[in-house]
Amino acid sequence: MTARRWHSILCQRLCKNVLMLVVYLVLCGQAFAGDASSPVLEKKLPDAPPPSAPLVRLEILPSEIVLDGPRSRQQLVVLGHYQDGRIWDWTRGAKWSAQGPQVRIENATAYPHQDGETVIRAEVQGVTAEAGVRVQRAQADVPVNFKTEVIPIFNKLGCNQGACHGAQHGRGGFKLSLLGFDPIADYGEIVRSAEGRRVVLSDPDRSILLGKPSLQMEHGGGERLRFGSWEYQVLKAWLEDGAPAPTHQDPEVTRLEILPARRTMKPGEWQQILVRAVWSNGRVEDVTALAQYDSLNDGLARVTPSGLVQCLERGETYIMVRFCGQASVFQVTSPYTDQPVAFDFPPNNYIDELLAKKWRSLGLTPSPLCCDAEFLRRIYLDTIGTLPTPDEIKAFLTDPSPDKRQKAIDRVLNRPEFVDFWALKWGDLLRNNSDVLQAKGMWSLHNWIRASLRDNKPLDQFVRELLTAQGSTYAHGPANFYRLGRSPNEWAEVTSQVFLGIRVQCAQCHHHPFEKWSQDDYWGFAAFFARVATKNSQEYGLFGRETVVYLRPTGEVMHPRRGSFVAPKPFESAPIADDGGDRRQKLADWITSPSNAYFARNFANRFWGYFMGRGLVEPLDDLRATNPPTNPELLDALAQDLITHRFDIKHLMRTIMNSRAYQLSAEVTPGNAVDKDNIYFARRTIRRLTAEQLADAIDYATGTETKYRGLPLGTRAIQLPDSSVPSYLLDVLGRPPRVVTCECERSLAPNLAAALHLLNGDVVNQKIRQAGGRIDRLFQQKKSLSEIVEELYLVTLCRPPTSEELQAALKEMKEVADPRIAAEDLLWSLINSRGFLFNY
Numbered sequence: 001m002t003a004r005r006w007h008s009i010l011c012q013r014l015c016k017n018v019l020m021l022v023v024y025l026v027l028c029g030q031a032f033a034g035d036a037s038s039p040v041l042e043k044k045l046p047d048a049p050p051p052s053a054p055l056v057r058l059e060i061l062p063s064e065i066v067l068d069g070p071r072s073r074q075q076l077v078v079l080g081h082y083q084d085g086r087i088w089d090w091t092r093g094a095k096w097s098a099q100g101p102q103v104r105i106e107n108a109t110a111y112p113h114q115d116g117e118t119v120i121r122a123e124v125q126g127v128t129a130e131a132g133v134r135v136q137r138a139q140a141d142v143p144v145n146f147k148t149e150v151i152p153i154f155n156k157l158g159c160n161q162g163a164c165h166g167a168q169h170g171r172g173g174f175k176l177s178l179l180g181f182d183p184i185a186d187y188g189e190i191v192r193s194a195e196g197r198r199v200v201l202s203d204p205d206r207s208i209l210l211g212k213p214s215l216q217m218e219h220g221g222g223e224r225l226r227f228g229s230w231e232y233q234v235l236k237a238w239l240e241d242g243a244p245a246p247t248h249q250d251p252e253v254t255r256l257e258i259l260p261a262r263r264t265m266k267p268g269e270w271q272q273i274l275v276r277a278v279w280s281n282g283r284v285e286d287v288t289a290l291a292q293y294d295s296l297n298d299g300l301a302r303v304t305p306s307g308l309v310q311c312l313e314r315g316e317t318y319i320m321v322r323f324c325g326q327a328s329v330f331q332v333t334s335p336y337t338d339q340p341v342a343f344d345f346p347p348n349n350y351i352d353e354l355l356a357k358k359w360r361s362l363g364l365t366p367s368p369l370c371c372d373a374e375f376l377r378r379i380y381l382d383t384i385g386t387l388p389t390p391d392e393i394k395a396f397l398t399d400p401s402p403d404k405r406q407k408a409i410d411r412v413l414n415r416p417e418f419v420d421f422w423a424l425k426w427g428d429l430l431r432n433n434s435d436v437l438q439a440k441g442m443w444s445l446h447n448w449i450r451a452s453l454r455d456n457k458p459l460d461q462f463v464r465e466l467l468t469a470q471g472s473t474y475a476h477g478p479a480n481f482y483r484l485g486r487s488p489n490e491w492a493e494v495t496s497q498v499f500l501g502i503r504v505q506c507a508q509c510h511h512h513p514f515e516k517w518s519q520d521d522y523w524g525f526a527a528f529f530a531r532v533a534t535k536n537s538q539e540y541g542l543f544g545r546e547t548v549v550y551l552r553p554t555g556e557v558m559h560p561r562r563g564s565f566v567a568p569k570p571f572e573s574a575p576i577a578d579d580g581g582d583r584r585q586k587l588a589d590w591i592t593s594p595s596n597a598y599f600a601r602n603f604a605n606r607f608w609g610y611f612m613g614r615g616l617v618e619p620l621d622d623l624r625a626t627n628p629p630t631n632p633e634l635l636d637a638l639a640q641d642l643i644t645h646r647f648d649i650k651h652l653m654r655t656i657m658n659s660r661a662y663q664l665s666a667e668v669t670p671g672n673a674v675d676k677d678n679i680y681f682a683r684r685t686i687r688r689l690t691a692e693q694l695a696d697a698i699d700y701a702t703g704t705e706t707k708y709r710g711l712p713l714g715t716r717a718i719q720l721p722d723s724s725v726p727s728y729l730l731d732v733l734g735r736p737p738r739v740v741t742c743e744c745e746r747s748l749a750p751n752l753a754a755a756l757h758l759l760n761g762d763v764v765n766q767k768i769r770q771a772g773g774r775i776d777r778l779f780q781q782k783k784s785l786s787e788i789v790e791e792l793y794l795v796t797l798c799r800p801p802t803s804e805e806l807q808a809a810l811k812e813m814k815e816v817a818d819p820r821i822a823a824e825d826l827l828w829s830l831i832n833s834r835g836f837l838f839n840y
Contacts (some may be wrong), residue, residue: 048268058129140756144238204239262331337363355809365671374801384417400602459647488529501602524569604638613685691733703774
């Protein structure tokens with residue numbers, strides 16, 4: 001088959017795919033072109049029937065109840081445990097009662113009536129359960145606290161959301177802080193602004209604050225507050241108390257407790273969850289009715305404003321719960337099959353054990369192991385970004401040793417290309433770019449990274465040297481880290497995202513909407529860099545433009561809202577006393593400490609994603625409570641393994657590659673086809689080669705070399721120190737420009753420009769025909785046609801051709817006048833094949 005014919009067939013297929021894409025985009029445009037306020041159709045599902053097995057026992061949550069204060073309340077949950085192991089939520093169907101007058105129960109919620117101790121009882125099908133209750137200060141005169149009671153109501157009603165009064169300029173002349181992150185400012189806006197017309201302390205029911213959201217007065221936002229409701233009564237009581245103001249001594253929420261924390265459910269099944277807030281003063285309070293709920297996957301589960309969850313489809317997802325700046329999740333699991341699954345999966349290490357446990361809980365079965373040829377190609381690409389040679393492939397395929405895979409892993413980890421490939425990755429993370437660092441600074445940082453990798457420097461030491469760097473950016477490579485930003489807050493953002501996997505940018509101006517990070521957290525972290533400064537130097541000549549990083553004796557960051565200096569404070573820790581030393585040393589101590597889970601979890605997740613095709617948490621650099629890992633136990637185990645082995649990255653790589661899970665085939669089987677995105681790793685995740693891998697693979701397959709500007713001939717793409725080196729091929733294949741600190745900057749998504757460039761561009765075609773290239777050399781060496789076909793398969797797909805493939809190729813080559821043209825056609829076809837373009 002001639003090249004022209006190959007080109008015609010492939011272009012027809014490509015055009016068909018493009019047409020399908022256009023149709024898809026048009027349909028999407030029609031779907032979303034309607035009124036933005038159009039209601040979203042909510043998925044409806046019939047209620048599932050309760051278990052048919054006998055009910056064994058009931059369990060009331062929480063097991064111990066304390067009602068403290070006249071406005072306290074407690075959501076109750078009762079779970080039925082059945083003989084077949086199933087659990088059923090009977091909260092709405094149980095018969096509730098209290099033994100004494102201390103408590104009244106309405107709609108499975110307990111309210112205080114008088115001080116004392118009593119017992120709450122739940123009854124279902126003749127089975128009962130009890131929980132103790134202590135009531136205190138039931139009739140006490142406790143003033144309503146603005147910060148802990150009023151602000152949560154505004155949050156729940158949506159008054160301070162970005163689409164309402166929490167917008168940048170407020171709404172209707174009334175502006176609240178977003179999500180209530182500034183209670184003192186909110187208090188002034190409610191009570192003092194507009195000449196105090198929003199509140200009428202002498203007659204609270206006439207207050208605009210109550211009248212508008214309850215539609216007793218005209219309100220553009222509609223009814224938000226039902227007249228006479230519990231929330232209405234709390235706001236009214238606050239006004240009756242004289243609208244007491246918040247203080248800086250008011251407690252903060254430190255964490256949320258969700259009961260139950262997780263449930264295994266069938267589609268159609270319901271579960272009421274209860275949420276308790278733990279305050280900084282030690283108080284534990286039920287906040288179920290005031291918490292905000294969102295499903296992370298509306299197709300798998302939905303949740304009502306009161307925290308009632310329904311499972312909709314089989315799979316696993318989470319319900320995000322937020323309250324007063326804290327966030328947590330409730331896990332919903334619905335196995336893909338009702339029958340127990342059995343599979344033969346002897347584990348190689350703890351990775352396999354924890355993944356197999358997850359597969360069994362979800363009803364998934366793993367794919368078989370990949371063949372030796374796939375395995376060898378995989379570890380070469382993942383570890384050194386390079387294809388194995390034909391001799392290496394043949395030696396491995398014929399090696400009868402039972403431990404040959406382990407030996408191959410050890411060999412590839414010690415190859416010189418390891419330094420090249422991972423220096424490229426670290427260059428991406430640290431944004432090593434001559435446009436910003438200048439050429440000398442870029443080379444200085446690049447050479448330091450290479451030396452660190454060559455010495456297998458522990459990850460904690462590597463990060464410590466970056467964080468505490470000083471001196472010339474030309475002479476001291478890690479000092480270039482401080483060219484990535486120009487201010488303490490920019491350095492804090494880079495440090496947090498790269499080394500901890502925490503995106504805190506939102507918290508610069510307001511509380512993070514889906515996490516616990518506040519403005520105080522953001523500026524406290526930035527304070528570690530308050531005394532870092534840079535200056536120009538002429539040591540390298542007047543036009544050398546050298547930058548020197550140094551420490552000033554003083555310097556602080558100012559809190560933009562409070563207008564006061566902020567003490568350096570690590571995340572989730574107390575502020576650090578200033579002893580006059582380098583604050584960054586203390587930050588480095590905290591970041592790299594084995595007790596800091598964020599550091600180890602961040603890099604465990606990143607390297608898992610690099611080798612397995614996707615992270616346990618996605619995106620890789622977005623670790624937060626409301627973005628939980630698909631296998632929390634595995635992420636914790638990987639992080640602990642990294643800590644135990646003193647942050648030896650090669651050890652972590654070796655452990656992952658030696659796992660049986662890493663060595664699975666990409667074949668989709670009936671037992672794991674339901675996991676379309678392969679988020680549970682029951683098979684290999686196929687992904688396109690990176691830009692540098694693909695450019696080098698094309699050079700290798702064609703037997704040519706690319707000349708990169710300013711670098712000697714023979715420099716490979718994975719050896720490029722700088723993303724500014726011109727290369728249209730690399731850019732069109734998704735090379736990151738290194739301008740933002742984000743894993744998302746590198747794109748592996750298929751795109752039309754890349755497909756056309758590979759199919760019809762001059763680069764690939766010229767390399768295939770190039771004098772002295774692989775095709776030219778094979779014919780000059782007078783290799784047989786069979787040997788030529790075999791080598792072309794080995795240098796592209798890293799395996800010998802099957803007998804059918806060999807015969808088909810030989811037939812085509814013998815039918816044309818010039819076998820060389822047929823060989824060029826074959827190589828062009830192999831380069832554009834899925835087996836070459838993807839890492840599988």
